[in-house]
Amino acid sequence: MSPAHYFIEATYLLASVFFVLGLKAMSHPETARRGMFLAEAGMLAAIIGTLMHHEIVSYQWIIAGLVIGSIVGALMAIWVPMTAMPQRTALSHAFGALAAALVGIAEYTIRGSSMGGITLGALGLEVMLGSLTTTGSLVAAGKLQGVLRGTPIQFKGQHIVNLVLFSATVGSFVYVLLHPAAAAAFFLMVGLATVFGVMLVIPIGSADMPVVMSLLNSYAGLAASATGFVLSNNVLIIAGTLDGFSGLILSVLMCRAMNRSITNVLFGGFGAVAAVAANADGTMREINLEDAAVQLAYANRVIFIPGYGLATAQAQHAVRELGDLLEHRGVTVKYAIHPVAGRMPGHMNVLLAEANIPYSSLYEMEQINPEFPSTDVAVVIGANDVVNPDARDNPKSPIAGMPILEADRAKSVIVLKRGQGRGFSGLENPLFYKPVTAMLYGDAKNSLTQLTQAVQHA
Amino acid sequence: MNPAVLIASIYVFVLAAFLGYQVISRVPPLLHTPLMSATNAISGISLIGSIVIAGAHHTQLSTILGFVAVTTATVNVVGGFGITDRMLKMFQKRQQQKAVQK
Numbered sequence: 001m002s003p004a005h006y007f008i009e010a011t012y013l014l015a016s017v018f019f020v021l022g023l024k025a026m027s028h029p030e031t032a033r034r035g036m037f038l039a040e041a042g043m044l045a046a047i048i049g050t051l052m053h054h055e056i057v058s059y060q061w062i063i064a065g066l067v068i069g070s071i072v073g074a075l076m077a078i079w080v081p082m083t084a085m086p087q088r089t090a091l092s093h094a095f096g097a098l099a100a101a102l103v104g105i106a107e108y109t110i111r112g113s114s115m116g117g118i119t120l121g122a123l124g125l126e127v128m129l130g131s132l133t134t135t136g137s138l139v140a141a142g143k144l145q146g147v148l149r150g151t152p153i154q155f156k157g158q159h160i161v162n163l164v165l166f167s168a169t170v171g172s173f174v175y176v177l178l179h180p181a182a183a184a185a186f187f188l189m190v191g192l193a194t195v196f197g198v199m200l201v202i203p204i205g206s207a208d209m210p211v212v213m214s215l216l217n218s219y220a221g222l223a224a225s226a227t228g229f230v231l232s233n234n235v236l237i238i239a240g241t242l243d244g245f246s247g248l249i250l251s252v253l254m255c256r257a258m259n260r261s262i263t264n265v266l267f268g269g270f271g272a273v274a275a276v277a278a279n280a281d282g283t284m285r286e287i288n289l290e291d292a293a294v295q296l297a298y299a300n301r302v303i304f305i306p307g308y309g310l311a312t313a314q315a316q317h318a319v320r321e322l323g324d325l326l327e328h329r330g331v332t333v334k335y336a337i338h339p340v341a342g343r344m345p346g347h348m349n350v351l352l353a354e355a356n357i358p359y360s361s362l363y364e365m366e367q368i369n370p371e372f373p374s375t376d377v378a379v380v381i382g383a384n385d386v387v388n389p390d391a392r393d394n395p396k397s398p399i400a401g402m403p404i405l406e407a408d409r410a411k412s413v414i415v416l417k418r419g420q421g422r423g424f425s426g427l428e429n430p431l432f433y434k435p436v437t438a439m440l441y442g443d444a445k446n447s448l449t450q451l452t453q454a455v456q457h458a
Numbered sequence: 459m460n461p462a463v464l465i466a467s468i469y470v471f472v473l474a475a476f477l478g479y480q481v482i483s484r485v486p487p488l489l490h491t492p493l494m495s496a497t498n499a500i501s502g503i504s505l506i507g508s509i510v511i512a513g514a515h516h517t518q519l520s521t522i523l524g525f526v527a528v529t530t531a532t533v534n535v536v537g538g539f540g541i542t543d544r545m546l547k548m549f550q551k552r553q554q555q556k557a558v559q560k
Contacts, residue, residue: 019500020477026493027484029549036546039500040539050506056513061525065512069532076533077540082548085491088541092498092534099531103507106523110516118464217494224501225471231507232463238474243501245478246493253487339487346490353548360552364487 004052011049012235018042019239023246029359046235082354083311086343087144090213093220094137100223101130105190107230113181119230120180124173124189126226131190132197133219139201140212144343150206158203159267165196204266207308207385209343210254211265218247250345257339257365259391259401284420287438289447292414293454296322299376301332303368305405306348307341309382309418309444318448319381320355325455335361336368336378336405338386369406378410380431382417382444388429399427413437416444492545499538505531 018038025035056062080088104127108115115123142148172189176182204212221243228236255262296302304319323333335357341348349362363371372378380387387407390397407413408431415432417439431437440447485493508531512524 015503020481022500023478023481023485023493023496026489026496027481027486029489029546030551032489032492032549033543033546036496036539036542039496043500043503043535043539046503046506047509050509053510053513055510057515059513061512061521062509062528065508065525065528066532069529069534070536072529073533073536073538074540076537077544080541082545085495085541085545088537089491089495089498092495092538095530095537096498096501096504096534099502099508099527099534100504102523102527102530103504103511106511106516106520106527109523110511110520213494217498221497221501224504227504227507229464229467229471232467233507234467234470236503236507237467237470239500239503241471241474242478242482243497245475246482246497249479249482250490250494337487344491345494346487346492349488350491350545350548353545353550356548356550358552359488359549362488 002054004054008049008052011045012233015042015046015049016235016238018045019242023242081314082316082351083314084145085350086209086213086347087141089344090137090141090144090216093213093216094134094141097130097133097137097216097220097223099130100220100227101127101134101190103227104130104230108186109183112183112186115180117177120177122226122229124176126223126230127186127190128169128173128193129219129223129226131193132200133216133223135194135197136201136212137197137216137220139198140209140216143201143206144209148202152205153202158199162196162199165192165199169193169196200266206343208258208265210340210345210347211251211258211262213344214247214250214254215262215266216247218244218251221245221247254340254345257403258399259403282433284432284439285435285437287414287440289440289450289454290458292438292440293451293458295377295412295414296326296331296379296451297329297455297458299326299331301334301371301375302326302377302379303334303336303372303375303407303410305336305338305378305380305383305387305407306352307338307381307383307386308343308347309384309416311342311347311351311382313382313418313444315381315445315448316351316355318445318452320352320357322448322452322455323357323361325452329455333361334363334368334371336363336365336407338365338383338405341383341386365403365405372406372409373411375410376412378407378413380407380413380415380417381448384429385427387431388427389431390427390429393430397427407431408434408437411436415439416447417441418443488549489546492542495538495545496542499535499542502531502534502538505535 022035022039025031169192172185175185225240389408391399391402508527
């Protein structure tokens with residue numbers, strides 16, 4: 001081995017260690033940022049090491065790619081608003097997976113026919129996972145951005161079509177394994193996996209996006225890990241596996257937070273069916289701004305419950321202003337975050353942090369639920385299913401068993417809602433019909449700003 | 459690939475999986491969004507595979523594929539780490555927040 005080779009391996013080892021330390025630092029918001037600097041340093045070391053690789057004969061394309069990619073990446077990092085974080089992350093999964101897929105395809109065109117069975121197997125997995133994650137993530141990003149319809153897209157015989165597609169993809173993979181020189185079968189496999197990625201995500205509704213995002217995250221990581229097997233490169237295996245397992249853990253957590261299995265999320269087409277009987281009788285009581293303001297101003301304890309509606313209305317700053325004002329008046333203000341509120345894991349936390357709400361005021365479901373009975377006002381902002389008491393009380397409800405924020409146990413509830421329509425799941429929410437509940441219709445941001453003004457005069 | 463290398467790779471994979479499970483289960487839900495964008499940036503490590511292919515000039519096709527892969531992987535790395543840092547900067551304790559407001 002040449003000295004350069006040892007140097008390269010040393011940078012890779014350093015990168016691996018730094019990646020692990022960086023993720024470990026993520027266990028607390030105070031250390032997280034420092035940890036990420038370590039991970040960045042590790043990445044830089046790995047890139048510098050790779051530039052010494054003996055196979056590289058010219059640098060023009062490498063530099064061009066690094067420069068263009070850095071500019072696009074930096075622009076994305078600076079300009080994307082926090083409310084668009086789910087789309088950006090989905091897009092980023094697509095980019096990462098595409099890189100892995102392209103590396104695999106290039107490797108195949110260079111030395112595919114002379115590859116051993118094991119390498120070829122890893123390469124096939126890499127390319128399949130990479131391709132389906134690329135298109136799947138693009139569809140997810142399109143749904144989140146609103147370019148594509150957010151409701152599940154379903155048709156008759158969908159499962160059969162998917163099954164045929166899946167078998168055909170695996171079939172061509174097996175054919176390539178048996179006949180490594182069959183380039184046509186290889187590219188057929190790439191094409192089929194690409195279509196399969198689209199088919200996998202279109203039947204899934206927007207409200208289930210946290211699970212899909214986590215799964216795509218996992219696939220993108222596993223594709224990188226498979227690349228490591230093809231290139232016999234340990235840092236690729238380690239980094240890819242860390243990403244793969246992070247995504248997997250998040251998917252499990254998200255599924256648990258909805259009391260659904262992964263198969264149900266992926267193939268259930270949840271949110272397509274409406275009109276389910278619910279314990280929702282009576283009328284919704286409307287409240288005007290002044291009354292709501294008085295209720296808040298003279299409360300002792302207030303809990304805000306943000307949902308996806310907060311993100312669409314960009315109301316994170318408005319809620320902070322109201323919260324600050326209430327605290328100033330001596331009201332205890334807390335924020336209750338459901339694990340699947342929003343469109344990706346942790347979505348609400350990031351939005352509220354952006355509005356300068358200290359993280360010590362943000363409470364997880366298990367922490368805050370016992371506090372609702374002693375809370376004077378629970379303010380639901382653009383959230384629906386995560387506060388639906390049917391999940392707890394009505395075993396026949398499609399969301400039965402899903403853990404909820406028990407806003408209905410608060411002494412009074414104010415629901416900020418755009419209109420009288422149902423949530424994304426299409427379910428009626430009995431909370432809205434309860435006697436203690438009052439509805440304040442209108443754009444969340446507007447309502448909150450006006451509430452703040454009204455509280456000032458209260 | 460010779461079997462010894464494969465076995466070593468499987469060891470690395472399995473140990474990394476255990477390590478990942480241990481480390482990532484400790485990340486609080488508060489930081490799940492930054493976690494996802496950080497691990498996503500880290501998996502941009504496929505960049506190092508792309509760099510070799512873009513620079514090695516095996517065939518014209520492989521160079522083009524390599525170039526595109528370098529570009530997209532770099533977007534992933536730079537964009538991912540950039541946005542993770544932007545998010546983490548926002549998570550503040552109460553005292554820090556008061557200091558900022560003054």
